[in-house]
Amino acid sequence: MRLISQPGEIMDGKIYLRGLEITGLGEEEMRHIRGNRISMVFQQPTSCLNPVFRVGDQISESLIIHRGYNRQQARQRAIELLTMVGIPSAKTRIDSYPHEMSGGMCQRVMIAMALSCEPELLIADEPTTALDVTIQAQILELMRDLKNRYDTGIVLITHDLGVIAEMADNVVVMYAGEVVEESPVGELFEAPKHPYTQGLLASIPVLGEIKEKLAVIPGSVPSLRNLPPGCRFAGRCPHVMDICREKKPDLLKISDIRTARCWLYSDEAMGAKPEVASAPTGTTAGVGSSITSTTGVVANPPAE
Numbered sequence: 001m002r003l004i005s006q007p008g009e010i011m012d013g014k015i016y017l018r019g020l021e022i023t024g025l026g027e028e029e030m031r032h033i034r035g036n037r038i039s040m041v042f043q044q045p046t047s048c049l050n051p052v053f054r055v056g057d058q059i060s061e062s063l064i065i066h067r068g069y070n071r072q073q074a075r076q077r078a079i080e081l082l083t084m085v086g087i088p089s090a091k092t093r094i095d096s097y098p099h100e101m102s103g104g105m106c107q108r109v110m111i112a113m114a115l116s117c118e119p120e121l122l123i124a125d126e127p128t129t130a131l132d133v134t135i136q137a138q139i140l141e142l143m144r145d146l147k148n149r150y151d152t153g154i155v156l157i158t159h160d161l162g163v164i165a166e167m168a169d170n171v172v173v174m175y176a177g178e179v180v181e182e183s184p185v186g187e188l189f190e191a192p193k194h195p196y197t198q199g200l201l202a203s204i205p206v207l208g209e210i211k212e213k214l215a216v217i218p219g220s221v222p223s224l225r226n227l228p229p230g231c232r233f234a235g236r237c238p239h240v241m242d243i244c245r246e247k248k249p250d251l252l253k254i255s256d257i258r259t260a261r262c263w264l265y266s267d268e269a270m271g272a273k274p275e276v277a278s279a280p281t282g283t284t285a286g287v288g289s290s291i292t293s294t295t296g297v298v299a300n301p302p303a304e
Helices: 027-033 055-067 073-086 105-114 135-150 161-167 184-189 195-202 242-246
Strands: 038-041 121-125 153-157 170-175 178-184 289-292
Touching: 027 195, 038 105, 055 073, 055 105, 105 135, 121 135, 135 153, 135 161, 153 161, 161 184, 170 184, 170 195, 178 184, 178 195
Parallel strands: 038 121, 121 153
Antiparallel strands: 170 178, 170 289
């Protein structure tokens, strides 16, 4: 979306939106895509909503810019959007300032803003952070309903594996800025392939199961300024081999629908050449670790 100003940049890869390669577009062309065809729900709505403008004006802005609405039409549509996302007394709330609304209501306002132009892709960065369980469930149900209503693709960024299980169709697990596993969500939870994914799932408490200690991943995420040679997870991996510390593994195809970046699934350690899978088109590396998905999830799991 080019929301990070210089020196931030997309280092490598290409991003396609319905066949249109957008990494090479100029700023003016991106203005027609950003907030129109691609929208984003940010992690902290209270810091992303402008405190000196009423929420109705902030929703109306993209409708005026991208849809050519006049102010009256944009206001009426903003009321409809606030009603759709479950804001009570929308005709009154439209004139509220962000500080006059709760965190859950501000999050709904952010979703209303993001969906105002009926985007083809919605990027949701931890949309339920700091919300209580009841509001979290309402926000997720709202996003699911809106996805079905508008046929909108969702990239959901979250460290919450429960949210991933509930919302995602396909999952991409990232560690230290690179993809380590791709899988449909059911297969990922049933049989995780990469040792990092296995460690994440093993650390989740299981209802009714008593353990003396929760499983943890030893060590810490390596600094992206000083990455180790070989596999980035080698220093924390219980299955580490000599080749892991010497040579970086490719993203290997381990079935028709799954890939993993791990020497455990490569014949190269035995002297044969592995089958290399292509990385997700347009994947942008993030700091630390994360989980992404096509209709569902990019997650930033805790770096335990």
